[in-house]
Amino acid sequence: MKILNSKIPFFSFTCFCLFFHVACNQKSEEKLPIYGQSNTIENEINGKIVVDTVYHSIPDFSFINQDSLFISQDFFNQKIYIANFFFTRCPTICPVMQQNMLTVYEEYKNDERVAFLSHSIDYRNDHPWVLKEYADRLGVDNSQWQFVNGQKDEVFNISKEYLVFTTEDENAPGGYDHQGLFILVDQQRRIRGAYDGTEDEQIQKLLNDVKILCKEYE
Incomplete structure (x- = not known):
């Protein structure tokens, strides 16, 4: 071999x-x-x-979600999903990113083929109840979109697996720096696309690519 x-x-x-x-x-x-x-x-x-x-595929993981439950890769079995990295106190790109993710969520709401996963990089402050309040304000009302957090090393190590830059930076607004990418992951947990979560044109591209990817599993 x-x-x-x-x-x-x-x-x-x-x-x-x-x-x-x-x-x-x-x-x-x-x-x-x-x-x-x-x-x-x-x-x-x-x-x-x-x-x-x-x-390359996203490895096994386990994080605590907005409902204080542990969520692992098993939650996404037989699904494609869109992942991103954010934090609830982010004063820069996160509000735009999450509103754009909400657009995609609303398009595929209750579609069992598609799920969403937002990893908080603020391991100190984004406790489950903080994530829950954030999800509620955003308008997420089912389990299709998971908001998760974990220990420092877990959080920053998993971002590397998605090929997304994240770091703790006291000089950055809010104390963290990160890319605003939406990562499209297939049922084998392989990365099939990355999109600027702040750009409307990229969101439309993502919506189109989700359709293409779903067809692979028909």
Whole structure:
């Protein structure tokens, strides 16, 4: 068995959009690309070399949600989901991001194929009851959209798995710095797209790509 590694670091959004645009304009396929680390594996089967690619996927996780329940990857079994990183006291991009996520949530509300996951990076202050109040104010009234938090290392380590930059920074507004990306994840927990959560055009792109991804599982 031979394994070749290739790695892609945190998304540079400009480069990502260029590559994403080219890939998605292959209209004949109508299939989204897969992003992140990949391993090319060669196996000999019945005397023939069979090449397979194993893609980066979001690892197992467990975080506490707005209802003080532990949510793991099992909640998203047989679903595609959209993830992002935010914090409730964020004075900059988060309010716009979450309103835009709400637009997508309303479009797919009660659609069992699609879920939403917002990771708080404010591990000190975003307790479950804070997340609950935030979700209620936003207008989230079912379990389809989960708001979660955890210990410091857990929070920042999981953002790396989504290829999203997050950090604690006392000089940043609110004490944290992070990318405003929405990450589209398929049923195998592979990354299939990233979108600027503050841009209306990118939200429309996300809505279209969710439809494309859903068709893969029909």
